[in-house]
Amino acid sequence: MVRAATEVDGGLPVSGPGHPLRRLSADEIRLSRRVLAEHGLVGAHTRFTYLGLEEPPKAEVLGFRQGTPIDRRVRAILLEEATGAASDVVASLTRETVDSLVALDPARDGQPAIMLGDLEAVDEIVKGDADWRAAMARRGVTDLDLVRPCPLSAGSFGLPGEPGRRMLRVLSFVQHRDDDHPWAHPVDGLVAYVDLIERRVIELVDEALLPIPREEGNFDDPAAVGPPRTSLKPIEITQPEGPSFTVDDDEVTWEGWRLRIGFDAREGLTLHQISLWDRPVVYRASIAEMVVPYADPSPARFWQNYFDAGEYLLGQQVNPLMLGCDCLGEIRYLDVVLPTEDGEPREVPNAICLHEEDAGIAWKHSDLFTGSAETRRQRRLVISTFAAIGNYDYGFYWHLYLDGAIELEVKATGVVFTSAHVEGSRWATRVAPDLAAPYHQHLFSARLDMTVDGVENAVDEVQLERLPVGPDNPHGNAFTRRVTRLARESEGARTADPSVGRAWHVVNATSTNRFGQPVAYALYPQGAPLLAADPSASISRGAGLPSYVAADREIDGRDIVLWHTFGMTHFPRPEDWPVMPVAHCGFVLRPVGFFDRNPILDLPR
């Protein structure tokens, strides 16, 4: 069903057939290809490493009214596989024009993303290399049909001959048979550096002859895991009257919340124009990037830093979900349409899951004096996707709560990346007799384009302040709250500090609560380690935020975007093998003086 645009306070129509943030349709993907082809940009060796909606500027979207003509534009990153030439193109589907075309310089701008086709390419290339075959034979591996070479992102280390090269580093794993998980059998100490354009191995690092671990890790094999336990009685979750949310043309409404769902081939799930009781809170929320840097400094492994969004296109790896598979209750699924490497549409059914969950106690009090005893249940709306990137599986769960909290919970599961066990290693945990799992981090970069009651926002850093004993604090019990307004972008680069409960309040001075205070939404980070690599390491010197804030603009009373890095430092446990129980990380945004009092007093008993 298609509905007319809804207009709400703060100018936030999020619905309507012609909405500027509507997801790209299969027809629009086909049209994108045609427009680019008609401008001579698509040849026999052209690959669409990325194609996505070029979102109009925020002001234009916020000013959109039903009937406003919109210019549908797309952005494509094209790669010429024969030459390695790459370009960044913006085209209009409405006008059928190419609006901008920038030739990329891989040495300066980086390489287009790794594609599914590269998996096949590295398989062919390494297996066709005589030296690699000889190195495998020295390790006793001769049946190459059971070898799984992995297309691993090369990183950027400025090594001789590497800058500007479209290359991958290839570690391999062995299967005992087709349904045997290869991750249990790493062929360690041997890495092939592959040039994808020249289609050859340019360097073979044969560092150490390590035994290939034999023990299998087949968590899906009943013979290996034993009979399933029978002691768990059923838990049934039913909503006989259906869920309390509605989904209409990607617009979701639930208990005062309203938002639009988006999906991008790189970022995956994106949320747009999130408002609560017709008051805007977040204009756009996504995971803009994530990286998994590893700790092992050895010649075979120092380069392991996988950017799963920018290099492996998180969105492209999204799983189709099956009912009962990972969510319970009354579920609504949304399909996703993504571009293939040839620029054609492909559909991933049931890629986005929406459901409503009981979330324990919302509030409760049993009173000593009045005898009153009141309890209310909390609920949350869950909007989630799962993506499998090689060995790891990541779930992205956005939770909207009745009390105004917005939470992102990232779930990491799947199979840890493995290595051969080396006695006394400082870089890995032993997880099976000859098998280890190297130490690493999973770091996520959330991009939160805020709109707290409008676009004119500011950021206060708020934390507890311990006070010295003195005339004002004779007994040493005093502590207070320190509020620091961040005036410029340079002041906005801050680290979390759980020892003082540091949080960041996005405030709107033009909108006040009943106490005359600016309304706010606060970002509460988790207390977890920061990036572990040295500041001089390649991973620490990446492009991005430092350049975005180089102009050091004023940020007080401006349109604020929060970039929040969070994640986990993973020292794998034996219990993480052969498949890892879910580990969680994330953050939460909560209203602070956004409401005048507890906004969920009206929940029914």
Ligand SMILES: [Cu+2]
């Ligand atoms: Cu991990």
